[in-house]
Amino acid sequence: MSDGRLSINQETIKQWSLPELTEGCVKAGIDKVGLWRAPVQEYGIERTARLLADSGLSVTSLCRGGFFTAIDPAERARALDDNRAALDEAAALSTDTLVLVSGGLPAGSKDLHGARERIADALGELAPYAAERGVRLAIEPLHPMFASDRCVVSTLSQALDIAERFPAEQVGVVVDTYHIWWDDQAAAQIARAGAGGRIHSFQLADWITPLPAGVLLGRGQLGDGSVDFRAFRTLVEATGFDGPIEVEIFNEDLWARDGAEVLAEVASRYAEHAC
Numbered sequence: 001m002s003d004g005r006l007s008i009n010q011e012t013i014k015q016w017s018l019p020e021l022t023e024g025c026v027k028a029g030i031d032k033v034g035l036w037r038a039p040v041q042e043y044g045i046e047r048t049a050r051l052l053a054d055s056g057l058s059v060t061s062l063c064r065g066g067f068f069t070a071i072d073p074a075e076r077a078r079a080l081d082d083n084r085a086a087l088d089e090a091a092a093l094s095t096d097t098l099v100l101v102s103g104g105l106p107a108g109s110k111d112l113h114g115a116r117e118r119i120a121d122a123l124g125e126l127a128p129y130a131a132e133r134g135v136r137l138a139i140e141p142l143h144p145m146f147a148s149d150r151c152v153v154s155t156l157s158q159a160l161d162i163a164e165r166f167p168a169e170q171v172g173v174v175v176d177t178y179h180i181w182w183d184d185q186a187a188a189q190i191a192r193a194g195a196g197g198r199i200h201s202f203q204l205a206d207w208i209t210p211l212p213a214g215v216l217l218g219r220g221q222l223g224d225g226s227v228d229f230r231a232f233r234t235l236v237e238a239t240g241f242d243g244p245i246e247v248e249i250f251n252e253d254l255w256a257r258d259g260a261e262v263l264a265e266v267a268s269r270y271a272e273h274a275c
Contacts (some may be wrong), residue, residue, distance in 0.1 A: 007032035009248035068122035071102035140174035156189035172198035194239020
C-alpha cells in the first residue's frame with residue numbers, strides 16, 4: 001500500500017522517455033518524479049514542464065548541479081554558469097531542490113581540503129541566485145569510492161560542515177542511503193541535519209555486491225542488498241521530515257527490463273522495505 005510519498009527518479013527507469021514515465025506514473029497512482037537535466041533538456045524544459053503539469057505530477061528534485069572543484073578560473077566560471085542554468089531549469093520545472101554532485105579532485109591534485117573550500121566558495125556565489133528563484137541547493141555526499149573523480153564530499157558530516165555556512169533555506173543536504181549506509185555517524189548526522197532544517201532530499205537505493213565494473217551502476221533494487229531502509233526512514237522522520245522519498249537506482253539489469261514491470265516492482269519493494 002502506497003503512503004503517497006514515493007517519488008520515482010527518472011534514472012530508475014531510464015529506458016522510458018519522459019512521456020512514458022509520466023504516463024506510467026499516472027497509471028500507477030504515483031504523483032512525484034525526480035528528473036535529470038540531460039533528458040529534460042533533450043525533450044525541452046518548457047515542454048517537460050507542460051507535460052508534468054498536465055499530468056498532475058510534481059518534481060521532487062532536479063539532478064544535477066555541482067562539479068565545483070576545478071582550479072582553473074575559466075573552468076570554474078563555466079561551472080558557475082552551468083549551475084545558474086540548472087537553477088533556472090529547476091525553477092521552470094517548479095521543483096525546489098537542485099541536487100549537487102560537488103566534484104572530485106582536479107587532475108594532479110591531492111588537496112581534499114582545498115577542493116572542499118572551492119565548493120564552499122562556489123556555493124557562496126550561487127546561494128543568493130538560488131534563493132531568488134525559490135530553489136534550494138542540496139549537497140549530496142557520495143560514497144568514498146567516488147572521492148577522487150566525482151565527489152570529495154563523502155559523508156553527511158562533511159556536507160553539513162559546508163552547508164551550515166549558509167542559511168538552511170538556501171543550502172542543505174541529500175540523505176541517500178546508497179552513499180551513507182556504511183557510516184556509523186550517519187544517525188547522528190541525520191539528526192544534526194534535521195535539527196537545522198537541512199534535509200532537502202531523501203533518496204533510497206540498495207547496496208549490492210559484487211559491484212559492477214565502473215561501480216557507478218551498482219545501485220541495487222530495494223531489498224536486494226545491505227541497507228535497512230526502514231531504519232533510515234525512522235531516523236529521518238524523527239527529525240520531523242515528512243517530504244517525498246525518492247527511489248534513485250542506476251542499474252543496467254533494471255534498464256533492460258520492461259519499464260512498467262520495473263515501476264511495479266519498485267512500488268512493491270518500497271512498500272515492503274521502506275514503509
